[in-house]
Amino acid sequence: MTASPPTIRHPKITAPQFTTPQLSKERALSARRRARRTALIGWSFILPNFAGFALFTLIPVVACFFIAFTQWDAYNPPVLVGVNNFTRLLGDSNFWISVRNTAYYAFGHIPLTLAIALGLALLLNRALRGIGIFRTALFFPYLTSLVAVAIVFNLLFAPDNGPINQILNSVGIANPPRWTASTEWAMPTVIITSVWRDMGYYMILFLAGLQTIPREYYEAAEVDGANAWQRFRNITLPSLRPTTYFVLILLTISSFKVFDLIQVMTEGGPGRATLVLSQLIYRDGIVQGDYGYASAMSLALFVIVLSFTIVQFKLSERGNK
Amino acid sequence: MKRKLIASAAIAAAVALTLAGCSGGAGAPTSSDGKTVLSVSVWSMAKTPEFGALINAFEAANPDITVQPVDIAAADYSTKITTVLAGGDSTDVIGMKAIQDFTKLSGEGALLDISDLVTADTSAKVTGLDSYKVDNKYYALPYRWDSWVLFYNKDIFDAAGQPYPTTLTWPQYVDLAKKVTSGDGDSKIWGTFQVTWPTIVQNIAAVQTGKDFLGGDYSFMKDQYNVSLDLQKSGAMMDYSTSTSTKAGYAPLFTTGKAAMVPIGSWMISGIQQAMKDGTGTIKNWGIAPMPQIPGATSVTTMGTPTGFAVNKNAKNVDAAKKFVAFTSSAAGAQALAAVGNSPAYQDAASTATLFSLPGMPTDAESKTALSPDKAVLDTPQAPTTAAIVQIGTDEHQLIMAGQTSLDDGLKEMGDRANSEVLNK
Incomplete structure (x- = not known):
C-alpha cells in the first residue's frame, strides 16, 4: 500500500535552437x-x-x-412530493428502532473486531513453525459463504438443543441465554457471529501493517530497557496508525450497511430486535415497492456513514500532527 | 484500420447481446412456420412440473400457437417480474406466483382487464376467482387453488391406537396431538408440526371467526394463539424458536414420519409424492382431513391461496394470451394439473379422480372431500395496507411465540402499531 509506483522516465526532448513559426x-x-x-x-x-x-x-x-423527493412504485412515473418522505421518516418508529439497532451493531462489531484482529495479528506476527497454517485457519471464516455461516451459527446457538447451550448446561449454567430467540440476546449473537467471520480479514491487514515496522525500532527500545507493553504502546501502535485508520473506516462502513447476515440469521427478529437500516430499506423499497421512501432512508444512512467517516478523518488528521 | 474493425465488431456484439438480454422473451410474435409465438413468464420450470403440463396440453389443443416459456428462478420471481414490466417488457402472459405480486402489479396498472373470460362455468366451478377481482374487474384467473388441510400419517395413529382425525375442533386437535406424541431425542415423533409463519395462527383465526385481519383489533386471535402455545409448551409440537433456528421443514418432517399431523396447504401433496418417488421419504400410509375448526362451527371453513395467470398490458398477442389464461382455469387445464399432483382451481369430479388416482395417494373418501371445503377464503385480504400490517403481525408473532412478550401484550401492541403506523386511527 505504501510502495510508490515505478517512475516512468520519458526520453528528454531537446528543442532545436532555431525554428520557423x-x-x-x-x-x-x-x-x-x-x-x-x-x-x-x-x-x-x-x-x-x-x-x-x-x-x-x-x-x-x-x-x-x-x-427520495418523489413517490415512486417503479412502474408509473415518479410524483414529486417535496420533503414528505423525510417528515414521514421522523415519525416512523421502524426507522428509529432500526437506527438504534444499527448503532448497537456497529458499536459492538467495530471495537470487538478491531481488538481481536489486532490481537491475532500480534500473536501471529512472529517466526513460528507452522505459522502459515494458523494464519490460513483464521482467514478461513472470511472465505466461507455468509449464508452458510449464518445457518450454521443458528444451529450452534439453537436455544434448547444447540451445542453451545448444551455445553453451558453441562458446566452448570442452568438458564443459558436463549440467543436469537430472545430480544436481549439476538443482537449480541449476531455480533459474535460477524466478529468471528470478519476477524481473519482485518487480521491480514494488521499483519501487513506490522511487517512494515522496522525491526531497529524494537532493538533500540530494548537497548533502552523498554518492556513489552512500552514497546507495544510507543512503537507498534503509533506505527500502525495508517493501518488502524484504514481498518476503522472499512469496519464502520461495513457495520452500518450490514444486511445479509441479519437477513439470513434473524430476519430482523424476534419482533424488531435486530431490524437494521439496510433491511428496512430493502423491505420498503424492493419488497413493498415504495422506492421514494426507501431512497429517503438510504440518504439518511448515507448521512450517518458520511458523518462518522468525517469524524474519523478529523481525528486521524489531528493524531498525525 | 483492421483494429478499428475488430473494435467496432466487438462493440456491435456487446450491444446486440445487451439488447437481446433486455428484450428476453418478447421475441417475434410469429415463428417461421406461421404459428403464433406466445411468451409466458414462469418460475423454476424444472422444479415446477405444472408449467410443462399446462403448456403441453394447451399446445395440443391449439396447434396454431407455440408457447415460449420465460423461466425465472422462483426466489427472484417477484422482484424480477416487477422490474421487467416496469421496463415495458412485452411478455404476453405473466404468472402470478403469490397474491402479493398480483396486488402490486394490478395496483400499478400493469395488467389487462380480462373480465370477459369469466363465464358462468368459471364462476361456478373455479375456487378463488374473486382473489383477482379489483373494482369488479378481473385482472387474472387462478389455475391452482391450495386450501389449507390437515395431513396425517396413518401409521403413527395406528401405532398409538388413536382414531384418524376427521373434522376436528382446535381443542380436539390439541388433545389428539398430545396423544400421538412419543419418544425422545432422535426417536421423537411430534404430534403435530406447524409452520413458523403467522398465517397458521393469525390468518386462520380471521378466516374462521370472520373478523377483519386489516381492522386493527386483534383480540380475536387469542384462542388460536392458545392452541399453538399449549402445543409447544406440552412438547407435542416443536417449539417456535427451535423451528426457526434449525429451519425445520414441514415436508421432510412429515415424509420421514417425524410428525403425525401437519396443517398446511394442499401444495404439500406434490411434495409428498416427490419424496416418495426419489426415496427421501419413508411415509407409506397418509391421509387428508379438513382443517380443524373453531368450536361450534357448523360448516368447514378454511383459508387458501390462488396461483394464476394474467395478461400483460403491453402484450403483443392479446388474443392468444387470453386463450391461454382461459385454458389454464378450465376443465382441460384442471386435468393437466391434477395429473402432476396439483389441486386445480377449476374443481370437477374428473380432475379430483385424476389427482387421487396418482400412485401413493390416499384412497379413502374422507381425504377426497377434505380438498373441497364448504368455504375457502383467501388467506390474506389484499389492500394497500396489507403489506405493512402483515409485517407488524410477523413482528408480534415472533415475540409471542418465542415467549418474549405475553399473549395479551403482544396482541395489544399489534393493534396499537397497526392503528398508529398504518391505519392512522
Whole structure:
C-alpha cells in the first residue's frame, strides 16, 4: 500500500535552437495530439470498470437524491412530493428502532473486531513453525459463504438443543441465554457471529501493517530497557496508525450497511430486535415497492456513514500532527 | 484500420447481446412456420412440473400457437417480474406466483382487464376467482387453488391406537396431538408440526371467526394463539424458536414420519409424492382431513391461496394470451394439473379422480372431500395496507411465540402499531 509506483522516465526532448513559426506550430499540435492520445489510452484502460461502476453505482446513487423527493412504485412515473418522505421518516418508529439497532451493531462489531484482529495479528506476527497454517485457519471464516455461516451459527446457538447451550448446561449454567430467540440476546449473537467471520480479514491487514515496522525500532527500545507493553504502546501502535485508520473506516462502513447476515440469521427478529437500516430499506423499497421512501432512508444512512467517516478523518488528521 | 474493425465488431456484439438480454422473451410474435409465438413468464420450470403440463396440453389443443416459456428462478420471481414490466417488457402472459405480486402489479396498472373470460362455468366451478377481482374487474384467473388441510400419517395413529382425525375442533386437535406424541431425542415423533409463519395462527383465526385481519383489533386471535402455545409448551409440537433456528421443514418432517399431523396447504401433496418417488421419504400410509375448526362451527371453513395467470398490458398477442389464461382455469387445464399432483382451481369430479388416482395417494373418501371445503377464503385480504400490517403481525408473532412478550401484550401492541403506523386511527 505504501510502495510508490515505478517512475516512468520519458526520453528528454531537446528543442532545436532555431525554428520557423510554422514548424513550432506543428510541433505544438503534435504535442497536443500526443497528450490527447495518452489521455485516451488512459481512459480506455479504466473504461470497462468505469462503465460498469457508472451504470450500476454512480447513476443509481445520483438518482437516489432525486427519487427520495418523489413517490415512486417503479412502474408509473415518479410524483414529486417535496420533503414528505423525510417528515414521514421522523415519525416512523421502524426507522428509529432500526437506527438504534444499527448503532448497537456497529458499536459492538467495530471495537470487538478491531481488538481481536489486532490481537491475532500480534500473536501471529512472529517466526513460528507452522505459522502459515494458523494464519490460513483464521482467514478461513472470511472465505466461507455468509449464508452458510449464518445457518450454521443458528444451529450452534439453537436455544434448547444447540451445542453451545448444551455445553453451558453441562458446566452448570442452568438458564443459558436463549440467543436469537430472545430480544436481549439476538443482537449480541449476531455480533459474535460477524466478529468471528470478519476477524481473519482485518487480521491480514494488521499483519501487513506490522511487517512494515522496522525491526531497529524494537532493538533500540530494548537497548533502552523498554518492556513489552512500552514497546507495544510507543512503537507498534503509533506505527500502525495508517493501518488502524484504514481498518476503522472499512469496519464502520461495513457495520452500518450490514444486511445479509441479519437477513439470513434473524430476519430482523424476534419482533424488531435486530431490524437494521439496510433491511428496512430493502423491505420498503424492493419488497413493498415504495422506492421514494426507501431512497429517503438510504440518504439518511448515507448521512450517518458520511458523518462518522468525517469524524474519523478529523481525528486521524489531528493524531498525525 | 483492421483494429478499428475488430473494435467496432466487438462493440456491435456487446450491444446486440445487451439488447437481446433486455428484450428476453418478447421475441417475434410469429415463428417461421406461421404459428403464433406466445411468451409466458414462469418460475423454476424444472422444479415446477405444472408449467410443462399446462403448456403441453394447451399446445395440443391449439396447434396454431407455440408457447415460449420465460423461466425465472422462483426466489427472484417477484422482484424480477416487477422490474421487467416496469421496463415495458412485452411478455404476453405473466404468472402470478403469490397474491402479493398480483396486488402490486394490478395496483400499478400493469395488467389487462380480462373480465370477459369469466363465464358462468368459471364462476361456478373455479375456487378463488374473486382473489383477482379489483373494482369488479378481473385482472387474472387462478389455475391452482391450495386450501389449507390437515395431513396425517396413518401409521403413527395406528401405532398409538388413536382414531384418524376427521373434522376436528382446535381443542380436539390439541388433545389428539398430545396423544400421538412419543419418544425422545432422535426417536421423537411430534404430534403435530406447524409452520413458523403467522398465517397458521393469525390468518386462520380471521378466516374462521370472520373478523377483519386489516381492522386493527386483534383480540380475536387469542384462542388460536392458545392452541399453538399449549402445543409447544406440552412438547407435542416443536417449539417456535427451535423451528426457526434449525429451519425445520414441514415436508421432510412429515415424509420421514417425524410428525403425525401437519396443517398446511394442499401444495404439500406434490411434495409428498416427490419424496416418495426419489426415496427421501419413508411415509407409506397418509391421509387428508379438513382443517380443524373453531368450536361450534357448523360448516368447514378454511383459508387458501390462488396461483394464476394474467395478461400483460403491453402484450403483443392479446388474443392468444387470453386463450391461454382461459385454458389454464378450465376443465382441460384442471386435468393437466391434477395429473402432476396439483389441486386445480377449476374443481370437477374428473380432475379430483385424476389427482387421487396418482400412485401413493390416499384412497379413502374422507381425504377426497377434505380438498373441497364448504368455504375457502383467501388467506390474506389484499389492500394497500396489507403489506405493512402483515409485517407488524410477523413482528408480534415472533415475540409471542418465542415467549418474549405475553399473549395479551403482544396482541395489544399489534393493534396499537397497526392503528398508529398504518391505519392512522
